[in-house]
Amino acid sequence: MNKLDRQSYQLVVIGAGPAGISAATTAANLGIDVVVLDEQPSPGGQIYRAIANTPAHRSALLGADYQRGKNLVEVFGASGAKYLPHTTVWSLNSHRQIGILRDGQASIIEAERVIVASGAMERPVPFPGWTLPGVMNVGAAQILLKTAGVVPANGTVIAGTGPLPLLVAWQYLRAGxxxxxxxxxxxxxxxxxxxxxLPRALVAGDYIRRGLKYTLDLHKGGVPIYYGISKLQAQGKNHIETVEYGWDILGFSRSETINADSLLVHFGVIPRTNLTKAAGCNHIWDRGQQCWRPQVDIWGNTNVPGIGIVGDNAGIGGARSAEHSGRLAALEAVRSLGIISTQQRDRQCKDDLNWMQKDREVRPFLEALYRLPDSLLVPQDNNTLVCRCEEISAGQIRQAVKEGHTGPNQVKFYLRCGMGPCQGRQCALAVAHIVAAENKYPVSKYTPFRVRPPIRPLSIAQLANLGRAED
Structure with missing residues (x-):
């Protein structure tokens, strides 16, 4: 199950989160030759990370939503789909040729159909002090809790927006x-x-109920929650020492300081788009989600024949919606390969289509409730580092715009922001927002950073070995 035994498959699924394993399970059960490529050591993705190996007491602490992934992973394991963990995808092109790195060896595999399910990433938002040791993303902290039971030794401050900070604060409270x-x-x-x-959101099930439960439990546990924060700063010399936050109300400013050696931040999640951009898939600006996302139809199809995108990779919808979209894309892939008819596909998809549409009813409410203001998306302090790889500040980006580099890609070429190891994952949106603000244009009018392979770092030796392997 974990061995790459050939270079061509009917279906390749990239990612083993809820969308990817749902797609692979559905396709494998219909007789398709499918392989799942996963960077992680076990299936589950970010939301169900390490679910198969998590001790029972930790799984219970993380809550019912996390435990749901156990059955999903078990069904996937019994489906017969080939699973390749510890596999990095560094290239995908419009001919469905996929560059992978496995056991230190780079190689190329091909597929008749590709389903990209590589999920989402936390939105990077630069603010003063965000690069200090001790400052990290809420999602990264949650991964440490899921995989190793590691938590901040001296407590923490959690800042940002969206449901995830409440969930992790609730999980931390339960963990002591x-x-x-x-x-x-x-x-x-x-x-x-x-x-x-809100009325439409209530149709989507218990999302609102869970959020209220987390909030009430936190209040009962003595955790203070402050709303309407407009200023955030981490301060310290070689490590975070204090968190400064404040409000701007009717022209008056008020600031508070908390002593802390840990700050966890979260500003929502956005689709991972580097791979889908490299493949030539069309991307559009999603005003509600304040980011670029791939343009797909209900089946996950893109403008590139044979390449589908599902789950949060196609637009943020959550774990339940991702499961349904994975199954829909798998049915479409099986239909396109001639295994089932269009009528069979439409008959088998009804439940998933209905449940996915119902589950997504909550999204407009969440997007409106947690919409980020421009004051956060556009760093106000010129000294704030924006591109961590190349150490480019907000002031340098503004100066580049004033000198005539009027688009994100022009700024990229001039300053090298977005050319470091992360390939712009950490700075692309911030650069675009700064450029748009300086030019007084909507960010949607600009072309996002162009992406070229390898989208993950490869050594010269690995590339050289790839050529010898192909020969």
């Missing part, structure tokens, strides 16, 4: 970790924007 404060950076005006969308 001191959460010194939860700082919600969504503007208070978002409540008025979100209110008309």
């Amino acid at each position: 970790v001191s959460v010194k404060a939860v700082l919600e950076l969504s503007p208070g005006s978002n409540l008025w924007r979100a209110a008309p969308r």
